[in-house]
Amino acid sequence: MTPNDKLKAQHAKNGLAGFKVDLWNYEGEKGALIPLLQAAQDTYGYIPETAIDQISEIVGIPAAEIYGVITFYSQFRLKPLGKFLIKICDGTACHVNGSERIAGTIEDELQISGNDTTEDGLFTLQKVACLGCCSLSPVIMINDETYGRLTPKKVQQLLKEYKTKAQNPQTA
Amino acid sequence: MKTIKVGLGTCGVSAGGEKVYTALKNEIAREKIQVNLLETGCMGNCYNEVLVEVIDETGSSNMYGNVTPDKVKRILDEQVMNDKPIGEWIVKGKDAVAEDTFFAKQKRIVLRNCGIIDPDSIDEYIASGGYQAIQKVLKEYTPEQVIEIILKSGLRGRGGAGFLTGMKWRFCRQAAGDKKYIICNADEGDPGAFMDRSTLEGDPHSVLEGMMIGAYACGADEAYIYVRAEYPMAVRRLRHSIRKATEKGFLGENIFGSKVNLKIKIKEGAGAFVCGEETALIASIEGQRGMPRFRPPFPAQKGLWGKPTNINNVETYANIAWIVMNGAEAFAAMGTENSKGTKVFALAGKIARGGLVEVPMGLTINEIIYDIGGGIRDGKKFKAVQMGGPSGGCIPATMGDLQIDYQKINQTGAIMGSGGMVVVDETTCMVEMAKFFLRFTQDESCGKCTFCRIGTKRMLEILERITDGKGQAGDIELLEDLADKIRNNTICGLGQTAPNPVLTTLKYFRDEYEIHIRDKKCPAHSCAPLLTFTILEDKCTGCTLCARVCPAAAISGEKKKVHKIDQATCIKCGKCFETCNFKAIIKD
Numbered sequence: 100m101t102p103n104d105k106l107k108a109q110h111a112k113n114g115l116a117g118f119k120v121d122l123w124n125y126e127g128e129k130g131a132l133i134p135l136l137q138a139a140q141d142t143y144g145y146i147p148e149t150a151i152d153q154i155s156e157i158v159g160i161p162a163a164e165i166y167g168v169i170t171f172y173s174q175f176r177l178k179p180l181g182k183f184l185i186k187i188c189d190g191t192a193c194h195v196n197g198s199e200r201i202a203g204t205i206e207d208e209l210q211i212s213g214n215d216t217t218e219d220g221l222f223t224l225q226k227v228a229c230l231g232c233c234s235l236s237p238v239i240m241i242n243d244e245t246y247g248r249l250t251p252k253k254v255q256q257l258l259k260e261y262k263t264k265a266q267n268p269q270t271a
Numbered sequence: 272m273k274t275i276k277v278g279l280g281t282c283g284v285s286a287g288g289e290k291v292y293t294a295l296k297n298e299i300a301r302e303k304i305q306v307n308l309l310e311t312g313c314m315g316n317c318y319n320e321v322l323v324e325v326i327d328e329t330g331s332s333n334m335y336g337n338v339t340p341d342k343v344k345r346i347l348d349e350q351v352m353n354d355k356p357i358g359e360w361i362v363k364g365k366d367a368v369a370e371d372t373f374f375a376k377q378k379r380i381v382l383r384n385c386g387i388i389d390p391d392s393i394d395e396y397i398a399s400g401g402y403q404a405i406q407k408v409l410k411e412y413t414p415e416q417v418i419e420i421i422l423k424s425g426l427r428g429r430g431g432a433g434f435l436t437g438m439k440w441r442f443c444r445q446a447a448g449d450k451k452y453i454i455c456n457a458d459e460g461d462p463g464a465f466m467d468r469s470t471l472e473g474d475p476h477s478v479l480e481g482m483m484i485g486a487y488a489c490g491a492d493e494a495y496i497y498v499r500a501e502y503p504m505a506v507r508r509l510r511h512s513i514r515k516a517t518e519k520g521f522l523g524e525n526i527f528g529s530k531v532n533l534k535i536k537i538k539e540g541a542g543a544f545v546c547g548e549e550t551a552l553i554a555s556i557e558g559q560r561g562m563p564r565f566r567p568p569f570p571a572q573k574g575l576w577g578k579p580t581n582i583n584n585v586e587t588y589a590n591i592a593w594i595v596m597n598g599a600e601a602f603a604a605m606g607t608e609n610s611k612g613t614k615v616f617a618l619a620g621k622i623a624r625g626g627l628v629e630v631p632m633g634l635t636i637n638e639i640i641y642d643i644g645g646g647i648r649d650g651k652k653f654k655a656v657q658m659g660g661p662s663g664g665c666i667p668a669t670m671g672d673l674q675i676d677y678q679k680i681n682q683t684g685a686i687m688g689s690g691g692m693v694v695v696d697e698t699t700c701m702v703e704m705a706k707f708f709l710r711f712t713q714d715e716s717c718g719k720c721t722f723c724r725i726g727t728k729r730m731l732e733i734l735e736r737i738t739d740g741k742g743q744a745g746d747i748e749l750l751e752d753l754a755d756k757i758r759n760n761t762i763c764g765l766g767q768t769a770p771n772p773v774l775t776t777l778k779y780f781r782d783e784y785e786i787h788i789r790d791k792k793c794p795a796h797s798c799a800p801l802l803t804f805t806i807l808e809d810k811c812t813g814c815t816l817c818a819r820v821c822p823a824a825a826i827s828g829e830k831k832k833v834h835k836i837d838q839a840t841c842i843k844c845g846k847c848f849e850t851c852n853f854k855a856i857i858k859d
Binding site for chain 2: 134190236238
């Protein structure tokens, strides 16, 4: 049994859905830690502790060092996300065109701040430095959808639509 | 047959481009219209998005702007089917009623194919002259000859530092060792910059071709493109392009039938601005925390996995094929004495016409702001332009005649940077801008150097006090002292340039700092704690809306009677100001 097969078997035993292809195709290439962490996060929505232990076994790097890498990069999460991740762009152009007001509106509507998740697990907030759509500032992203030329009113409307979508998934 | 192109870079998509594309596709299928429908990258005039270009059989075209799905039917029925242009909707082209001057002074070399070809089609890239340069290089030039061409062109690194590219390649070529690497820095972390994103999304093969030529010149057989994860479309297009190029034998073993091998891999960033710094980027590819290393040794001697490595920015690579095909002299004929060629800028902020522009070096700031950008929105006044992102500085409007040139811009205290150009007007507070950038660099500091880690924090705290109305005498001197110490006691560009926004705003807008500190006022009426909100008696209708939204219950008044704000209770949140429909509340 190859190390990869052993891991697949372990995963199946622990009831963890398989990682994406990257992990199974890991061939001992150098510098694979970050892609493996990204694959784990793509699969689970965050990096669970069991994933860290397993990656540690594969690449031969101590878990403590892996934690050091995870906590350095802002993309990695150790806690699960809400259903909708709201990225509020606070890049220079958005900042100059009112991103703080948009952020304030969202925080007021959802009653959360910083990088929190709403109690119902629907929304997680994240302020990001630049989404690269400066001509449309101010901009936010909700999951993979980008929304530009925002005003506080438009944002309130948007959040209402998403709340409705969450309650009625069939009509989405 | 006519062709319809829809601009679908990330911002085109964000403006609703995909919905327009789908509407076009459906209508074309429904009416069985004989026309080519293509996706393309950023066309540049982002302020007019969604953009749809209709090109007729002779090659002449009309570009429709601000297109929405409900406009699609008319465009198809009138322009496409009956050659009847809808003048008011056309922003550029043969039937434009009033074409603006956005494109007039531009020279698109890096962006030569952006917005014109389908970025997913390697055949279109080849048809537009692509992959001719690498074949010419492999057949006719030795690596040293290629380096000579790039040196003669005067091309300087477009990532921000502006180091002579030919020189960098030579160092890597001359380094000892058989195993070498080429890296493309596509981490574009400067907030307000989207030049690299647009190039990668709109013409990915131009970057690949530049890397192939660079790999041949330096002697590398393995290459990485380090793209920030926040650019999923760029990652997707690059993966697709690499796959197509490999299928055609342009990558892999014996590329183009030569003795050269080259594999290009993609590494996605994980959200760390500092990984745009070359040694931090290398550490990140190696799977470590992205913390910069002391240099020397430079990556050209000891880079990825300790081997000689050449790193260049996306825009630098995108210039290479053009230089090889058109000659070093042609490139050097553009620009100024020490800044040859063109530069791509991401024009954004308070500008009337924001978008992606490429201009020959030597154009003035005023030409970019007014001739290309159309001046300031909403009739406001041009105050300053921020260049170079968090490493750069603010150049005041009074220096608008300054030429775009590495040396001249460095002399102002700002830097050319990667190309972000954020324009601000009189409603932007320069102290607040400095604070904004410090907050960013402080957050992104890797923490290795004490002066960066703690120094930026202390500078930020001082700026926060000043914008909070708690500035003290001596604060400015303290900021200048800290800035000097941080610049001279840190090992990487982040720390060395973090104080720049503060230093340039102090240099050109010192009075704003002094007014904040001494008078506890904000001349731009922007810093909330320093504002006073007042209800104008002659405008207030007593609608009670402001009182209802006030979170501090600081507004009192009866229905239909003039309301009043209790200044002692007011928390200066500005909600009343935003809510009032009668312009009856002022802030000053």
